[in-house]
Amino acid sequence: MEQGLYLRRYNEYIEKSSQNNAELSLIAKGDGTEVMIQRIKAGEIFFVGPGDSKELMEFFYILEGQILLEQEDNDIVLQREDYFYIHHLKENVQFKVIEDVRLLYVSTKSVFQYLSESIKELNEIAKKSQEKDMYTHNHGARVKDYALKIGNKLGLSKEKLEDIGFASLFHDIGKINVPDEILKKTGRLTSEEMEYIKKHPLDGAKMVEKTYYKKIGRIIEEHHERLDGSGYPNGLMDYEICIEAKIIAVADAFDAMTTDRPYKKAMLPSEAVNELKILSGIHYDERVVNAFEYILKAEGVIK
């Protein structure tokens, strides 16, 4: 098949999420836009809302069934081949399903992730693995924040930024398999214990590979690789490591250095940046370190 062309048949989908009386299938996605098929049973109520983005445009086309929009003065029934869309919507709008409905649903922002069962599961595991080690509370969220700022500064595409966001949240998910004693150990790790730690990137990659978000597997697998080949699990060299993983590596190292850990106290942001700069071009990508330094200066975090 032509690269970049996706042919699919009726009822095929990338991932499906079902609730009692509703079902949502993601059928296409790219550059932040998602196309879905939504099925809702008669008697249900559903809402469309402004969400948290003013820019959002959502389009709904009725493939079959009937829905009702109740208004103060007159009710409006929409049926097969009718459609509506929202853009700059101010308040929630409520529809009632009169007859089992099947809608084509297009959104210019990704919404499926919030409904996806597999993403919910990953979130649960991420939460649990962070709880195993009290020092890593909110680590994923902070890494995401730093990594997105760096990615933005480097001018990465919307699609890459979305991948970085997810990969940041889930980069250490594989630590769920590392025994507690090792994660909480304050002293030096034995080489055997270290082997356990070194498994977490690949374990994490395998976990996301079961979801529709499988392409972030590579980023997770490479987040401990270092430019000079001294990283793990594969000892990749500079040109073999993806830019997304290089960004997360810097964000991750910065967060690890600036928060308390069982084996050492937190450093000042300026000290952590100095550490990153010493290893710039050796462990960390120079462009990434420079971009991060620029951001932290602009935000007044360092001088």
Ligand SMILES: [Fe+2]
């Ligand atoms: Fe990690």
Ligand SMILES: [Fe+2]
């Ligand atoms: Fe980490």
